[in-house]
Amino acid sequence: MKRNTLINTCFFLAMVYATAQNVITVDNSIGSNANESDLQTAISNANPGDILYVHPSETNYGNIEIDKPITMIGFSHSSADKQTLITDLTLTSNASNVSVSGFRITDDLFITDGTPISNLILEDNYFSSSMVINNGGVDNLVLRGNIINTMGSSGASASSFTNALITNNIFLGNITVRLHESVTIKNNIFLTSEVFNSRDETGNVTVQNSIFIARTAGTANANNDGVTFENCLIYNESTGNADALVGTGNIVNVDPLFVEDNDNTIYEALIDDYHLQNSSQAISAGVNGEDLGVFDGGTFSFDNLGFPKGIPTVNIQAISTTVAPGQNLNVIITTSNQ
Amino acid sequence: MICLLLFGSWAAAQNISAIEYFIDIQDPGVGNGIPLAVNGNAQNLTQSFAIQTTGLVDGFHSLYVRSQTSTGNWSLYDRTVFYITSISDLTQSINAAEFFFDQDPGIGNGMALALNSNNGDLTQSFTIPTTTLSEGFHSLYVRTRNNDGNWSLYDRTIVYIGAFTDTDQPITAAEYFFDVADPGVGNATSLSLDQNNGEITQSFALTTTGLTAGNHTIYIRVRTESGLWSLYDSASFTIDSTAIDNTVTVNENVLTANFNTTGASYKWLSCGTNVPLDATGRSFTATFSGSYAVEITFNGQKVVSSCIDVTVINPNDNDNDGVDNDMDNCPDKFNPDQVDSDNDGEGDVCDNDMDNDGVLDTIDVCPNTPEGSIVDFDGCPTFSLPPSNFTLKSTGESCIENDDGSLLLSASIALNYTATLSFNGASQTSSFTQEVGYTDLEAGDYQICITVSGQSDYEQCFSVFIPEPEPLSVSSKINPTDKSITLDLKGSQTYFIELNGENFRTNEQQITLPLTKIENTLNVTGDKGCQGSYQDILVLSDHVVAYPNPVVQESMSVYLGSRDEFKTIKASVFTISGTQVLEVPLPVKDGFINIKTAHLSKGVYILKLYNKTTLFNHKIVKQ
Known part of the structure; x- marks a missing residue:
């Protein structure tokens, strides 16, 4: 398989811990011979710092609870033929120092109420439903390169994340910030979605270098109390206009000229290409002259399909399905870096 | 310094004759305070004073004031409290900055950052080393200090340090x-x-x-x-022993699957590249050197042959990739896919500047710069704006020295701009996001330079000229032959001409009008009243005519009667008693000379005009 690589050259984050690590393969597809077939069992058997390679499968791995510092690497969230699926992903009080990438979470992500966890890295995942981050929440959160439906809510405890770097994501639903201090929201794309600040009385949350795409016959308005925008762009794909964003350096109702968005506000991983066309006004329009949007001018390799960064892929391109006894098995593979 | 507004009203029609004050100290006794000069008054007095506070320390102080009537009676004092404190200069520079990660080392003990010069308002970018930081989350703190030595509270942001490697690694x-x-x-x-x-x-x-x-x-x-x-x-x-034959026979560059049964399908594969081959027959002819295999499907089985190396010799295909040299986008490197990602006509395998920014990939720090970007020596985008981003509209002065020209600078992309308008060595600076205007400008050459906040390397300058209308200029030439005058006109769009009471209007710069009298009055104005008017008296005669005569003005014009053969003529003025009071050679222009009469006393004089052969005498009167 030749993966549809969006950026030829990029840099990636290798999630390698300094402590001794074991790579544990997990595969629940029928007939597989991975180290583990059940992901929850694999987590139970894993030692802190272990890396779980969770192979793609037609069978959803189900509701998964992480209660220790581990790294979980899936295959892809939107590859045309292979995905690694989880229903609910729950992180409990002992789930600090956890990295999760390459998964499609078909339902919710929960951070359980209780002792706060820290150092959570979520990259290249597709969160199909809600991200509910309860008290005591997450301190130190990297949320990057994901497709996110809804993050947090106006409820008192559903948005308990602090010291968060929320960058280079595509939001399909709203994000609600409660503890706005030291939360960075930068270079995201919001498809008919907005940013809310549930505690605007304590100050503003600032959104930078992001693109808001609305689709309404009325006037699109992404402004909310306690939210300011720096060098963002809002565009109404429909016939309506768009109100100016509150803040500085913003661009109002100008088409960002994505390479391809299929003329809709639906995320279509195999069709959409959120690179900017050369004539886009979003180029060099950022806070420090960066590009707006998820690619950040090429400094970030956003992957529509959600392959984990830094993990190579291998694909058996051709193989004999029947081999005579003693005959060699001819196999052709294709492999590439992300 | 404090200002005091004092209001008083005394009965019995007594004036306020003295006022004194003291600050803080024990009452020195009436008449022993510091006097204040009192304005004239009639019983009631409201007056303000500026009282020096030099020498008073920061803090609370009491000001006591009392007044005295003209009869010598002192009022009780009035007292008010005021506060002395230093006022910080908002334009003082920010002269120090420091940063630290994770743990505050105490004010002044962080890592210093070099700041640009500033007037209390600074935006600056820094490159902060992170080599000492471990992988994981860290907090970056930054604070600054002003010229008074006061430190700011710090600002903090979270950063993540990770191990990075590139995707080109093997x-x-x-x-x-x-x-x-x-x-x-x-x-x-x-x-x-x-x-x-x-x-x-x-x-x-x-x-x-x-x-x-x-x-x-x-x-x-x-x-x-x-x-x-x-x-x-x-x-x-x-x-399974029933596996179908997956072997291949090779004849030069023709490969043939040995399995030959009705119903079998064949798909030829390239083993060395991921390039699909459009070949589904039992035989396959390789057009370029490579390694090939065949996938045979029959009756539910699928087998793949071993890969077979084939060498194809084609003198017109240097790299044996199946694409002739004249069609090959990289003729000396094997690239049968002819991939040219940047569509520059050069195949990727040959292209040493994939982003076409003019910086070779080997030294390009930003090898994926978007097409058309302006880049620095490292190949990274520098800040730029479209050439059409700025629109500068100028309006000239409405009239000479009205100083009411204007400029309007507009930007299509809203950013935090600073515009500096320079003229005759002076300049003024303005901040704007989309539009800034300048009014009351005098005519001349201006330069306006625009910078963008946070983009220290960006500056765009324009030169613009603020025009002013030309002064109204009229020159006339009398044509005695056809008794007309030709006027050359400058300085206006439209000219209004009054000749002997008759009005003419023209948009042309030259007009010829008939002269109907010996002495013709001419008045020309433009379409701007501020340009003034041109007035003249035109004499059309074969005789010498001096006018005005009598003369009360400082000069007298003498028309020589269409004698345009004279270039110069000597003029002498004698009193009636024969005393010569003037002798001067004068140039003749359009048949006229001009004689200054300011020094002549009132009286009757004889004007003699002569050249080598001709002499004219005229009596003139100075009034």
């Missing part, structure tokens, strides 16, 4: 295992990979010795040079 290892439980990464049977730059298609002929007849699964995974393993890919196969 994939250096591969391994496979059959059926058994995963032996763990690095513990399976290794495969040798060809050299690559992070992407490769390769074939293997794996021995199946020891595998029993029946169904089996193969698992294959790879590892990058830095040690990161892929997830495995797997495929099922069957060991």
Whole structure:
């Protein structure tokens, strides 16, 4: 398989811990011979710092609870033929120092109420439903390169994340910030979605270098109390206009000229290409002259399909399905870096 | 200094004759305070004073004030409290900055940052080293200090330090295992990979010795040079003696599958590249050198042949990639796919500047710069704006020296701009986001330069001229022959001409009008009243005429009667008693000379005009 690589050259984050690590393969597809077939069992058997390679499968791995510092690497969230699926992903009080990438979470992500966890890295995942981050929440959160439906809510405890770097994501639903201090929201794309600040009385949350795409016959308005925008762009794909964003350096109702968005506000991983066309006004329009949007001018390799960064892929391109006894098995593979 | 507003009203019609004050100290007694000068008054007095506070320390103080009537009676004092404090200068510079990670070392003990010069308002970018930081989350703190030595509170942001590597690193290892439980990464049977730059298609002929007849699964995974393993890919196969023949016969560059049964389908594959081959026959003719295999499907079986190396000699195809040199976008390097990602006509395998920014990929720090970007020497985008971003509209002065010209500078992209308008060595600076205007400008050459906040390397300058109308200029030439005058006009769009009471209007710069009298009055104005008017008296005669006569003005014009043969003429003025009071050669212009009469006393004089052969005498009167 030749993966549809969006950026030829990029840099990636290798999630390698300094402590001794074991790579544990997990595969629940029928007939597989991975180290583990059940992901929850694999987590139970894993030692802190272990890396779980969770192979793609037609069978959803189900509701998964992480209660220790581990790294979980899936295959892809939107590859045309292979995905690694989880229903609910729950992180409990002992789930600090956890990295999760390459998964499609078909339902919710929960951070359980209780002792706060820290150092959570979520990259290249597709969160199909809600991200509910309860008290005591997450301190130190990297949320990057994901497709996110809804993050947090106006409820008192559903948005308990602090010291968060929320960058280079595509939001399909709203994000609600409660503890706005030291939360960075930068270079995201919001498809008919907005940013809310549930505690605007304590100050503003600032959104930078992001693109808001609305689709309404009325006037699109992404402004909310306690939210300011720096060098963002809002565009109404429909016939309506768009109100100016509150803040500085913003661009109002100008088409960002994505390479391809299929003329809709639906995320279509195999069709959409959120690179900017050369004539886009979003180029060099950022806070420090960066590009707006998820690619950040090429400094970030956003992957529509959600392959984990830094993990190579291998694909058996051709193989004999029947081999005579003693005959060699001819196999052709294709492999590439992300 | 404090200002005091004092209001008083005394009965019995007594004036306020003295006022005194003292600050803080014990009452020195009436008449012993510091006097204040009192304005004239009639019983009531309201007056303000500026009282020096020099020498008073910061803090609370009391001001006591009392007044005295003209009869000598002192009022009780009035007292008010005021506060002395230093006022910080808002324009004082920010002269120091420091940063630290994670733990506050105390004010002044952080790592210093070099600041640009400023007037209390500064935006500046820094490159902060992170080499000492461990992988993981860190907080960056920054604070600044002003010229008074006061430190700001710090600002903080979260950063994540990770180990970064690039995607071009080779994939250096591969391994496979059959059926058994995963032996763990690095513990399976290794495969040798060809050299690559992070992407490769390769074939293997794996021995199946020891595998029993029946169904089996193969698992294959790879590892990058830095040690990161892929997830495995797997495929099922069957060991069966009924396996169809997967061998191939080679005849030069023609490959033929030996299995030849009705119903079989064939798909030819390239083993070295991921380029699909559009060949589905039993035989395949290789057009370029390479390694090929065939996938045969028959009756539910699918077999793949071994890969077979084929060398194709084509003198018109240097790199044997199947594309003739004249059509090859990289004729000396094998690239049968002809991939040209940047559509610059040069195949990717040859292209040493993939982003076409003029900086070779080997030294390009930003090798994926968007097309059309302006880049620095490292190949990274520098800030730029479209050439059409700024619009400068100028309006000239409405009239000479009205100083009411204007400029309007507009930007299509809203940013935090600073515009500096310079003229005659002076300049003024303005901040704006989309539009800034300048009014009351005098005529001249201006330069306006625009910078953008946070983009220290960006400056765009324009030169613009603020015009002013020309002064009204009229020159006339009398044509005695046809008794007309030709006027050359400048300085206006439209000219209004009044000649002997008759009005003419023209938009032309030259007009010829008839002269109907000996002495003709001319008045010309433009369409701007501020340009003034041109007035003249035009004399059309064959005789010498001096006018005005009598003369009360400082000069007298003498028309020589269409004698345009004179270039110069000598003029002498005598009193009636014969005393010469003036003798001067004068130039003749358009038949006229001009004689200054300011020094002549009132009286009657004889004007003599003569050249070598001609003499005229005229009596003139100075009034």
